[in-house]
Amino acid sequence: MAPSQKLPAWYYRLVALTIKEDRDVEPDDFDEDISDIDRTPDPSEVDCDCDPDEDCECDDQSSHGSERSYNGSDADYYYELKDEREERKQELREMKMEEREEKERVRKAEGVKEEEVRAAYKSVQQAESKGKPLPPLNSIAGKNFRLYSLDHVDHRYNSTLYPSKYVEFYYFEEGDDTCTSKQPPSRETKIEGQLYLNVDCGCEFALFSPPKQAGLEKYSLKDVEGKFAPTFQFISNDHLIMTVSRDLVFRDVPGHPKDLAPDTFTFYGVRHDYKEEKRLRDEKRKRKRSPSPRDTWFERSHPMGAWSMGW
Secondary structure: OOOOOOOOHHHHHHHHHHHHHOOOOOHHHHHHHOOOOOOOOOOOOOOOOOOOOOOOOOOOOOOOOOOOOOOOOOHHHHHHHHHHHHHHHHHHHHHHHHHHHHHHHHHHHHHHHHHHHHHHHHHHHHHHHOOOOOOEOOOOOOOEEEEEOHHHHHHHOOOOOOOOEEEEEEEOOOOOOOOOOOOOOOOOOOEEEEEEEEOOEEEEEEEEOOOOEOOOOEEEOOEOOOOOOOEEEEOOOOEEEEEEEHHHHOOOOOOOOHHHOOOEEEEEEEEOOHHHHHHHHHHHHHHHOOOOOOOOHHHHHOOOOHHHHOO
């Protein structure tokens, strides 16, 4: 390699890092300037790591089995890092693929729940259009609704942790710091609630009178800070639709690019019954249990089995 030619910028950055921090190069140290992990590598292409602004002779794809184009005093270390960088690229590609697959799985699951609520909405819409009376709405106090939204998956999915989103309602008795009461709320009792999208994103609702009738009517519930006012439609005792502003969805991301997300996000809520979930879990656990050694086909059916012997 000619004296005037330089090695890729990533190499000098890593060398400076090892000197400054007095440590070896770690896999994630390569990530800062790896930008082509989404592109499937073409074996026929020469992998050039040079800065486009620099006069650089591209190296071979690998230092293994090919003549090296650089033979400076640090050539061994350069090609060692180059191979490690390629390994990191492949690792990131695999991680990216797994992330996409997991996001698609979550998206499909959320889409199923959205359709469930949409079907309930359509049913209420048809009943209202025909003038049919709708059932009264049970008190929403004490209820938890899991929230599902394809918009939210598309714009706020986090592969590290994508928590369950929910809204819950409860009533507050004056003087009770636990936000609970021994007596169930009456239909006239004002209640509170909270919206949870992640640990840093959500809001608490100010006191409001709960709706008494299921339907498509929209209720605007202001938060205690006076910043947001999510809109709710209580479709049935088990379903609701919530619309919130983009600013609330991104309240934990200061300066988020507004042009990359819709003005409002729609969430579809399905009532979550913890007791029912526990019951189903227990039933599933029982079904998975292995049969007792005595409770086999032989014991139950064979003439010499324990059941036949009267044990």
